[in-house]
Amino acid sequence: GQNIDQPTEMTATEGAIVQINCTYQTSGFNGLFWYQQHAGEAPTFLSYNVLDGLEEKGRFSSFLSRSKGYSYLLLKELQMKDSASYLCAVLDSNYQLIWGAGTKLIIKP
């Protein structure tokens, strides 16, 4: 079966750095995506990795290791507005998006 694992909840302090991990087992791989979802709102696209390595976009970076079936989302200089759920998703060989259950990130002052 296809499976994506990420921690259910994490807590971090404003101004700090947090890393949200995601491991996956899917039928094929056509890319890994991270989405942010604030409470009561729709998910919004954050990042896309298809090759191994780090993709940086401002305060957010996403890393991929295809051989390990592993990715992480790194958030730097945390702000209160970063409190949200972060969803990891993988595009499988049929171009179907397989979703993780999401990691709820709580930022404390």
Add this chain to the structure above:
Amino acid sequence: DTAVSQTPKYLVTQMGNDKSIKCEQNLGHDTMYWYKQDSKKFLKIMFSYNNKELIINETVPNRFSPKSPDKAHLNLHINSLELGDSAVYFCASSRGESVAGELFFGEGSRLTVL
């Protein structure tokens, strides 16, 4: 202009009723989707549809049916609503197969079945 819009945003109805949720995208995308997000916040794909084919998640009851009058619209019709249908339903779109992972979501429609 809103890229993906869906209506209504809130829907409260009785068990056994039939209801529809409308979705429109003005992005010129080829593929549209319906997702269900339950109280545990897990996103489940219900349907994906482009001008070539409709892909149905086999776990979706046949009380749910997508209707697409044209490429920019994908409506969701639900017959004989049940308590377990209460959830937030998201419409989304993507440009095409190779970028199918970059989705643009509507604001969601919160359905409550009493």
